[in-house]
Amino acid sequence: MTIGLASLHERFRSAVDILAGSSEEACMSDFKPAGIQSLVPYVFVRGIPEYLQFVRAAFGIESITETKNDDGVTFYATLRFDDTVLFAQEPEGDIGLSSTLYLYVPDLDGAYKRALEAGAISIAEPSEQYHGDSLAILKDRWGNQWFLAHSTAILDDDQVRERRRKAGK
Numbered sequence: 001m002t003i004g005l006a007s008l009h010e011r012f013r014s015a016v017d018i019l020a021g022s023s024e025e026a027c028m029s030d031f032k033p034a035g036i037q038s039l040v041p042y043v044f045v046r047g048i049p050e051y052l053q054f055v056r057a058a059f060g061i062e063s064i065t066e067t068k069n070d071d072g073v074t075f076y077a078t079l080r081f082d083d084t085v086l087f088a089q090e091p092e093g094d095i096g097l098s099s100t101l102y103l104y105v106p107d108l109d110g111a112y113k114r115a116l117e118a119g120a121i122s123i124a125e126p127s128e129q130y131h132g133d134s135l136a137i138l139k140d141r142w143g144n145q146w147f148l149a150h151s152t153a154i155l156d157d158d159q160v161r162e163r164r165r166k167a168g169k
Contacts, residue, residue: 036085043099044091045142048074051088054140055079058118059103059111061086098143108150112136115146128152130163 032038045051052074055061059081067076075090081103091097105111108126116122120138123145129135132153138146155163 037083040085040087041099041101042087042089043101043144044089044095044097045144046091046097047142048077048088048090051140051142052077052079054118054120055088058115058120058140059105059146060114098145100145100147102147102149104149104151106150108134108136108148111148112138115148120146130167130169131155131160132163 043051052063052066056063061079061081064078064080064085066074069075077088079086079088086101103111112122112126115138120140123137123139124135126134126136126148132151132155133149134152136148138148140146
């Protein structure tokens with residue numbers, strides 16, 4: 001299945017209205033909707049309403065818009081966490097069903113605990129990594145992996161290479 005640009009544009013038009021104002025000029029830059037970053041994670045999961053409950057409880061992600069089908073059940077949502085917009089949709093056709101998301105959080109231990117309480121499964125507990133982030137890895141019941149990160153050091157390439165070597169990687 002192919003999602004056409006016009007169809008996608010219609011699905012998040014109301015989200016853009018909320019993010020940037022309602023006039024056509026305020027809603028579009030020269031190549032994308034205002035208020036939406038150039039690279040947008042797009043997650044396809046079965047059971048969007050339950051998924052929305054999970055991401056709200058686990059990560060504090062907010063819904064900007066939710067599009068409902070004729071039965072009143074949400075099948076598409078535009079979500080926001082901090083400065084990032086994320087699209088989530090019920091799959092249609094042969095679209096893959098899992099993603100990996102790298103999510104920077106202000107409180108890694110707290111976010112990790114909330115995700116576990118919301119039903120995520122731990123793959124790796126929070127720990128300092130050689131590249132300068134503390135990191136935990138979880139899996140949600142839809143098969144998505146969540147890399148929760150908190151930056152602890154800004155390193156140049158030589159520093160990362162040296163720390164990686166010392167870690168035996």
